[in-house]
Amino acid sequence: MARTGRRPGNQDTREAILRSARDAFADRGFDNASIRQIATGAGVDPALVHHYFGTKEQLFLATVEAPFDPVSLLPQVLDGDLEELPNRLVSTFVRIWDDPVTGAAAVALLRSGLQHDWSARMLREFLTTQILRRVLGQLDLDPAEAPMRGSLVAAQMIGMAMIRYVLKLEPLAGAAPEVVVASLAPTIRRYLLDPLPVP
Amino acid sequence: MARTGRRPGNQDTREAILRSARDAFADRGFDNASIRQIATGAGVDPALVHHYFGTKEQLFLATVEAPFDPVSLLPQVLDGDLEELPNRLVSTFVRIWDDPVTGAAAVALLRSGLQHDWSARMLREFLTTQILRRVLGQLDLDPAEAPMRGSLVAAQMIGMAMIRYVLKLEPLAGAAPEVVVASLAPTIRRYLLDPLPVP
Incomplete structure (x- = not known):
């Protein structure tokens, strides 16, 4: 659509900010993108970006259409003893994805991630x-090993999501949440807490 | 495009067969689709389907644009002692995906699988x-447990593919193949060979 001469209404402004944010986050990554640059890209004042979307994190969650706010879920994973953390991680993950609303949003996010390099x-x-850094940051891990542990955990969790919720491969697709947790938690425990293989 | 009155050339015939095959496999699944139905759907003689594509399996591989023929790779996974099978499974998988040609085709297959319900x-x-049934069929597994073991193995392998080749999350994306094998093989061993959790 061609731009008209009139000043954009609220919805147009929001969308201009989201487009600019999408470009900025995809080009520079979350850490290097700034609200100031995003505001400039959208032709608005940075204060307006904060007004509509809050913090940079909240803007990022809106941009990716995140199915949930990871911060609000972290206590469910992190609170409690370390030995049970893998169980809590898998069960929280399954609860989000099994839920019709957040699950559908999570599938949409996963699908969009495969469409383009930027997505x-x-x-x-x-x-x-938003997720790995926060979980890993709460554990007493060797900083040199934490990224590999995070990518291994991500590989198991995203694969489970693919099989259970996208490809719907039985019997994992229809298994009770407790079965998924009991099957995957030992894997997560090994990736997070056991010695990593030496290259 | 509107159909013309002339008889289709070879390329048109091939494509008509592939379209009919895609519909048949997506609607009825591999086992229940038949060459006869696919031929009817394409308006050709079944013999012509065999002429162009060989067996039903070969036609299916052509339809999904499979990056490799699983049958030709099975000996690399199955030959040798059982204890080392998880290593061979992961290393064969990594070799296919690390290769520029078969890897690109594998990524395309994975991406297409997320586009639509039929894909x-x-x-x-x-x-x-084409893969799990053949690998599981060669192992001495309780038939009641084999499908769950297969879907757990698939969840780990497809998640690794997502993280290493699609999302390119470091350090798993750039890790040496031996590191990937050493990290994942114990997980595959547990899913394939250890007692499953009781629901």
Whole structure:
């Protein structure tokens, strides 16, 4: 659509900000993108970006259409003893994906991540900066090993999502949540807490 | 494009067969689709389907644009002692995906599997009937447990493919093949050979 001369209404402004944010996050990643640059790209004042979307994190979650706010779920995973953390991680993940509303949004996010290189980057940024960094940051891990542990955990969890919710491969697709947790938690425990293989 | 009155040339015939095959495999699954139905759908004689594509399996591989013929790779996974089978499974998988040609085709197959429900079904049929069934069939597994073991193995392998080749999450994306094998093989061993959790 051609732009008209009139000043954009609220919806247009929101969308201009989201487009600019999408470009910025995909080009520079979450950490290097700034609200100021995003505001400039949208032709608005940075204060307006904060007004509509709050923090940079909240803007990022809106941009990727995140199915949930990871911060609000972290206590469910992190609170409690370390030995049970893998169980809590898998069961929280399954609860989100089994839920019709957040699950549908999560499938949409996963699908979009496979469409383009930029959307793959957005999904990667979401995984690393919004989820893995927070979970790994709470554990007492060797900083040199934490990224590999995070990518192994991500590989198991995203694969389970693909099989259970996208490809719907039985019997994992229809298995009770407890079975999924009991099957995957030992894998997550090994990736997070056991010695990593030496290259 | 509107059909013309002339008889289709070879390329048109091939494409008509592939279209009919895609519909048949997506609707009925690999096992229930028949060459006869596919030929009828394409308006050709079944002999012509065999002439162009060989067996039903070969036609299916052509339909999904399979990056490799699983039958030709099976000996690399199955030959040798059982204890080392998880290593061979992961290393064969990594070799296919690390290769520029077969890897690109594999990524394309994975991407297409997320576009539509029918393409998800095609990818699921490819995984189950062409790969998992063959690998699991060679192992001495309780038939009641084999499908769950297969879907757990698929979840780990497809997740690794997503993280390493599609999302390109470091350090797993750039890790040496031996590191990937050493990291994942114990997981595959557990899913294939250890007792499953009781629901």
